[in-house]
Amino acid sequence: MSDVVALLRAALGDAVSTEAAALDALRSDKSGQRTDAPPLALIEARSVEHVQRALRIAHEHRVPVVPRGAGTGLSGGAMAGAGELVLSTAAMARIRQIDAVDQLAVVEPGVLNGDLNRALASQGLRWAPDPASRDISTVGGNIATNAGGLLCAKYGVTREAVRGLDVVLADGTLLRTGHRTVKGVTGLDLTALLIGSEGTLGVIVGATLALTPIPPGEVATIAAYFPSIEEAAAASAAITAARLRPAVMELVDPIALAAILRHLGMPAAAPGSAHLLVQTDGSAAAGEAAEALAIITARGGAASLTLDPQEGEALLAVRRAMHPAMEQLGPVLIEDVAVPRSRLPEMFAAIRAIGDRYGMLIPTVAHAGDGNLHPNLVYEGDTVPDRVWQAAGELFEAALALGGTLTGEHGVGTLKRRWLADELGDEQVALQRRIKEAFDPRGILSPGRAI
Ligand SMILES: Cc1cc2nc3c(=O)[nH]c(=O)nc-3n(C[C@H](O)[C@H](O)[C@H](O)COP(=O)(O)OP(=O)(O)OC[C@H]3O[C@@H](n4cnc5c(N)ncnc54)[C@H](O)[C@@H]3O)c2cc1C
Numbered sequence: 001m002s003d004v005v006a007l008l009r010a011a012l013g014d015a016v017s018t019e020a021a022a023l024d025a026l027r028s029d030k031s032g033q034r035t036d037a038p039p040l041a042l043i044e045a046r047s048v049e050h051v052q053r054a055l056r057i058a059h060e061h062r063v064p065v066v067p068r069g070a071g072t073g074l075s076g077g078a079m080a081g082a083g084e085l086v087l088s089t090a091a092m093a094r095i096r097q098i099d100a101v102d103q104l105a106v107v108e109p110g111v112l113n114g115d116l117n118r119a120l121a122s123q124g125l126r127w128a129p130d131p132a133s134r135d136i137s138t139v140g141g142n143i144a145t146n147a148g149g150l151l152c153a154k155y156g157v158t159r160e161a162v163r164g165l166d167v168v169l170a171d172g173t174l175l176r177t178g179h180r181t182v183k184g185v186t187g188l189d190l191t192a193l194l195i196g197s198e199g200t201l202g203v204i205v206g207a208t209l210a211l212t213p214i215p216p217g218e219v220a221t222i223a224a225y226f227p228s229i230e231e232a233a234a235a236s237a238a239i240t241a242a243r244l245r246p247a248v249m250e251l252v253d254p255i256a257l258a259a260i261l262r263h264l265g266m267p268a269a270a271p272g273s274a275h276l277l278v279q280t281d282g283s284a285a286a287g288e289a290a291e292a293l294a295i296i297t298a299r300g301g302a303a304s305l306t307l308d309p310q311e312g313e314a315l316l317a318v319r320r321a322m323h324p325a326m327e328q329l330g331p332v333l334i335e336d337v338a339v340p341r342s343r344l345p346e347m348f349a350a351i352r353a354i355g356d357r358y359g360m361l362i363p364t365v366a367h368a369g370d371g372n373l374h375p376n377l378v379y380e381g382d383t384v385p386d387r388v389w390q391a392a393g394e395l396f397e398a399a400l401a402l403g404g405t406l407t408g409e410h411g412v413g414t415l416k417r418r419w420l421a422d423e424l425g426d427e428q429v430a431l432q433r434r435i436k437e438a439f440d441p442r443g444i445l446s447p448g449r450a451i
Pocket of ligand 1: 029030066067068069070071072073074077078089109130131132133136137138139140141142143144145146147148149150198199200202203204205323409410446
């Protein structure tokens with residue numbers, strides 16, 4: 001193995017690091033989990049050629065390689081352990097082109113989502129995927145995880161916002177997939193296959209992104225409170241059923257709401273209160289908000305509406321404070337199931353029943369516009385205890401029974417692999433592994449992750 005590091009050093013010079021603190025940081029991502037030992041070396045690629053050289057050497061010597069962006073993942077996909085190399089694309093962070101006419105951007109994978117969007121804003125454009133981590137996560141990582149966010153029910157997840165990719169395969173071959181055109185159906189859609197592949201099929205070294213105009217017009221924001229989370233979830237499902245399309249529609253259960261308000265130093269809500277936050281935008285914002293407000297109040301919600309963008313942002317700050325509020329509670333396993341939107345009340349009821357059965361608080365928020373829930377399982381100690389995994393397993397079963405999925409946006413990574421066949425079935429898992437073999441016959445890219 002040390003021979004491989006020596007070969008990498010000869011080929012890549014100071015882009016290769018074996019510094020102990022740097023390697024130790026690569027043992028974890030933001031999932032709160034950690035591998036047993038540090039990886040062999042970190043390769044901080046600065047060019048496509050660097051990525052190709054590194055992969056040619058790793059391929060020849062059959063050494064596993066874990067691609068990494070900013071390491072903000074929540075599923076353990078970028079965590080690396082003994083005998084593995086980490087190939088970071090974080091330093092490849094140039095915006096190569098912004099084409100305001102065709103509404104495209106061509107970027108390197110390490111550019112931060114927030115930096116890209118700040119560069120686009122002056123031209124009235126944006127790249128729609130808006131993970132809450134947008135200021136700290138890379139476009140390459142967003143693509144590799146098919147990231148979502150608050151706005152994606154209306155504006156789509158990452159897959160809808162990528163036209164083409166430059167990818168280096170496991171043997172060092174550079175491949176260009178997709179196109180710059182709006183339409184394009186030549187051959188199999190490898191771009192779509194690579195999006196969300198969590199580093200298992202290739203290393204993304206460039207992306208052609210579809211941009212959208214920042215919607216003109218007003219923003220209307222509704223903050224509503226209900227006596228229970230099931231009632232709040234039923235109101236959000238009714239808003240969807242009424243064919244309204246809020247840009248943001250978020251649910252916060254009573255346990256999460258109490259923790260957030262405490263964290264922000266705000267007055268507590270009535271005991272048991274659940275929160276529904278709705279934001280409409282574009283030219284129909286005010287009319288849609290009025291309709292949503294009528295649905296909420298007819299269903300017993302206490303609600304207020306504002307057309308002031310700053311007041312709206314202040315109301316959204318409550319939801320945005322979820323992650324820091326959870327960090328105050330101790331180590332947290334952040335889960336990510338999704339169900340059809342009409343089944344949200346049942347899923348919240350299932351989460352509460354699981355929490356009661358295990359004697360555990362499970363503060364939960366949900367992107368109600370797309371049915372994606374984030375139950376947070378709080379635990380004590382350095383690693384997730386078995387009973388917390390058992391409770392998580394019951395959450396997955398409940399979501400699948402409601403016609404849902406194990407992961408809406410965080411990915412399978414290392415943490416959810418054991419439940420993969422429960423959702424996909426053995427035949428589909430076997431087919432996915434054959435597809436992986438076609439891309440990576442020696443199995444060096446992120447082995448043991450995602451598929
Ligand atoms: C506070 C917080 C809020 C979050 N909110 C959201 C949210 O709202 N929505 C959401 O979807 N996620 C969210 N996340 C999770 C995380 O930020 C996303 O998964 C993000 O897309 C990861 O990007 P990254 O650059 O950090 O990638 P990493 O964590 O470094 O890697 C993630 C995965 O992508 C692979 N990968 C990274 N770069 C490449 C590349 N160049 N080529 C091939 N594979 C690559 C890695 O191998 C790994 O499997 C949040 C995380 C935090 C900490």
